[in-house]
Amino acid sequence: MTTMESLIGLVNRIQRACTVLGDYGGDNGAFSSLWEALPSVAVVGGQSSGKSSVLESIVGRDFLPRGSGIVTRRPLVLQLQKIDEGQTEYAEFLHLPKRRFTDFGVVRREIEEETNRVTGRTKQISPIPIHLSIYSPNVVNLTLVDLPGLTKVAVEGQPDSIVQDIENMVRSYVEKPNCIILAISPANQDIATSDAIKLSREVDPTGERTFGVLTKLDLMDKGTNALDVLEGRSYRLQHPWVGVVNRSQADINKNVDMIASRRREREYFASSSEYGHLSSKMGSEYLAKLLSRHLESVIRARIPSITSLINKNIEELESEMDHLGRPIAVDAGAQLYTILELCRAFDRIFKEHLEGGRSGGDRVYGVFDNQLPAALKKLPFDRHLSLQNVRKVISEADGYQPHLIAPEQGYRRLIEGALQYFRGPAEASVDAVHFILKELVRKSIGETQELKRFPTLQAELAAAANEALERFRDESKKTTLRLVDMEASYLTVDFFRKLPQEVEKGGNPSASTIDRYAEGHFRRIGSNVSFYINMVSETLRNSIPKAVVYCQVREAKRSLLDFFYTQVGKKEGKQLSQLLDEDPALMERRQQCSKRLELYKAARDEVDAVSWARV
Ligand SMILES: Nc1nc2c(ncn2[C@@H]2O[C@H](COP(=O)(O)OP(=O)(O)OP(=O)(O)O)[C@@H](O)[C@H]2O)c(=O)[nH]1
Numbered sequence: 001m002t003t004m005e006s007l008i009g010l011v012n013r014i015q016r017a018c019t020v021l022g023d024y025g026g027d028n029g030a031f032s033s034l035w036e037a038l039p040s041v042a043v044v045g046g047q048s049s050g051k052s053s054v055l056e057s058i059v060g061r062d063f064l065p066r067g068s069g070i071v072t073r074r075p076l077v078l079q080l081q082k083i084d085e086g087q088t089e090y091a092e093f094l095h096l097p098k099r100r101f102t103d104f105g106v107v108r109r110e111i112e113e114e115t116n117r118v119t120g121r122t123k124q125i126s127p128i129p130i131h132l133s134i135y136s137p138n139v140v141n142l143t144l145v146d147l148p149g150l151t152k153v154a155v156e157g158q159p160d161s162i163v164q165d166i167e168n169m170v171r172s173y174v175e176k177p178n179c180i181i182l183a184i185s186p187a188n189q190d191i192a193t194s195d196a197i198k199l200s201r202e203v204d205p206t207g208e209r210t211f212g213v214l215t216k217l218d219l220m221d222k223g224t225n226a227l228d229v230l231e232g233r234s235y236r237l238q239h240p241w242v243g244v245v246n247r248s249q250a251d252i253n254k255n256v257d258m259i260a261s262r263r264r265e266r267e268y269f270a271s272s273s274e275y276g277h278l279s280s281k282m283g284s285e286y287l288a289k290l291l292s293r294h295l296e297s298v299i300r301a302r303i304p305s306i307t308s309l310i311n312k313n314i315e316e317l318e319s320e321m322d323h324l325g326r327p328i329a330v331d332a333g334a335q336l337y338t339i340l341e342l343c344r345a346f347d348r349i350f351k352e353h354l355e356g357g358r359s360g361g362d363r364v365y366g367v368f369d370n371q372l373p374a375a376l377k378k379l380p381f382d383r384h385l386s387l388q389n390v391r392k393v394i395s396e397a398d399g400y401q402p403h404l405i406a407p408e409q410g411y412r413r414l415i416e417g418a419l420q421y422f423r424g425p426a427e428a429s430v431d432a433v434h435f436i437l438k439e440l441v442r443k444s445i446g447e448t449q450e451l452k453r454f455p456t457l458q459a460e461l462a463a464a465a466n467e468a469l470e471r472f473r474d475e476s477k478k479t480t481l482r483l484v485d486m487e488a489s490y491l492t493v494d495f496f497r498k499l500p501q502e503v504e505k506g507g508n509p510s511a512s513t514i515d516r517y518a519e520g521h522f523r524r525i526g527s528n529v530s531f532y533i534n535m536v537s538e539t540l541r542n543s544i545p546k547a548v549v550y551c552q553v554r555e556a557k558r559s560l561l562d563f564f565y566t567q568v569g570k571k572e573g574k575q576l577s578q579l580l581d582e583d584p585a586l587m588e589r590r591q592q593c594s595k596r597l598e599l600y601k602a603a604r605d606e607v608d609a610v611s612w613a614r615v
Pocket residue numbers: 045046047048049050051052053054067069071072149215216217218219244245246247248249250252
């Protein structure tokens with residue numbers, strides 16, 4: 001393969017990749033277009049200027065749709081590749097891969113049908129190109145983009161806006177600095193009024209990327225010639241003008257074949273009295289060679305900047321992909337694995353909050369160190385052990401037969417009554433720790449970067465963790481309340497044995513001394529009970545935290561997601577992918593990104609391959 005073939009072929013392959021991935025130079029949002037960076041030849045001309053004829057002549061085949069009105073309604077990217085003499089000529093469409101067309105009448109029909117497939121029968125135009133590759137011994141390596149003919153009026157069935165739409169589309173191609181403009185003008189019309197030249201003058205005023213083609217030289221009025229144009233006096237371009245003679249309508253009707261018509265064109269110039277001196281630089285075959293050489297040299301010059309554009313884009317896209325997160329696997333096993341990984345990432349952060357490294361765990365200690373002791377201190381034992389209440393409880397405890405020695409029942413009642421008060425602080429500690437844990441779950445989910453993409457999983461995870469925390473709370477409540485009940489169920493015997501026995505003071509007690517005696521008696525009972533209660537309070541102040549940590553904190557660390565894991569393990573593929581549902585906007589963005597990345601990587605491989613071949 002020669003360098004020339006490989007360079008034009010390279011651009012062809014990149015262009016095809018661009019079209020497959022939806023990059024055809026139009027508005028691609030934030031992405032810069034690779035298509036635009038590629039040199040290409042756009043064929044521009046007014047209606048009936050002979051555009052189709054020139055293209056067919058370059059190809060050496062009849063294959064373009066004919067008809068009245070605007071026939072070309074989508075760009076046609078025509079990639080010509082020379083094959084060895086004697087090999088069969090064939091055509092291939094990008095949208096019909098692997099199908100070889102050897103009948104060019106069928107190619108024409110397919111172009112028509114494919115045009116309608118995208119534009120509908122409404123005769124609208126569309127910027128999405130049709131790619132046609134022609135492999136033939138009769139072509140040079142060249143890629144041309146055939147665009148709708150510039151027109152002044154819409155015909156029946158076509159919207160008025162089409163005139164402007166066509167101009168905009170053609171302009172969007174030719175205004176790109178990498179576009180080589182093949183401007184077709186008929187010789188039997190004043191060059192100053194040529195649509196192609198008017199547009200090219202606008203977008204390429206110095207004429208460095210415009211190739212002027214003059215058609216219909218044979219149709220000029222007798223006695224006139226186009227030398228002023230062909231020799232660059234009428235309108236100066238950097239590249240020489242090329243004159244051509246295509247088949248006339250009569251030739252077309254007679255089915256004069258293209259190869260014969262090329263021969264006739266050669267003869268026309270060779271025998272022409274006016275153009276004879278230019279004959280080696282005229283005609284469609286010469287035009288094709290000229291363009292091929294030029295395109296090749298432009299591509300060669302552009303390769304370094306194309307390479308750097310590709311590399312820059314790959315870099316940007318990869319960093320964006322990293323930011324967006326890689327796409328999720330589609331098979332259930334991999335999805336399950338992903339979910340478990342995400343859960344573990346969350347769990348790790350949650351544990352860091354509890355065990356240190358991240359804030360939050362210290363607040364649990366705050367509950368035990370401040371909140372619980374303060375709540376215990378505030379319990380209304382003063383009221384419960386007031387003289388009045390002690391008297392009431394002690395008196396009622398023994399019924400009709402007052403106690404003889406120590407008021408055993410009375411003590412029990414007073415103590416049991418007081419112990420009930422501990423239930424409040426016990427439950428409050430459980431709840432306080434519960435809310436801290438819940439808050440830490442919320443925080444940890446927020447801090448798990450990997451989860452950000454998956455709102456559904458986030459919600460499910462939060463729900464599962466909170467459910468587990470509820471269960472731990474219930475368990476913890478039962479346990480702490482049991483601690484309180486245990487204190488009430490068996491009183492410390494030693495304490496009461498060690499209480500000093502009350503002794504009778506001598507003499508006959510008078511009524512008032514009896515009263516005073518009774519008052520002192522109740523006060524002593526009250527203070528004994530208070531002492532006992534304080535002892536219990538001290539015990540609970542130590543044991544409630546142990547129960548809470550055991551039932552809630554330790555369990556949260558050990559088995560917060562255990563239940564969730566079993567649930568997830570039972571899920572089917574579809575439910576798993578639902579869990580991994582992403583934010584749709586993000587998904588869309590990633591999809592675009594990964595498509596672009598694929599394109600640029602494919603392009604890089606192509607460029608690499610060619611660079612290696614050239615070494
Ligand atoms: N005699 C002669 N006729 C030509 C020449 N070039 C084109 N024609 C005729 O001019 C008419 C229009 O040519 P096309 O090639 O269809 O022109 P076009 O610009 O593609 O036209 P639209 O696609 O309809 O816009 C056809 O009848 C051709 O046969 C030429 O060099 N000499």
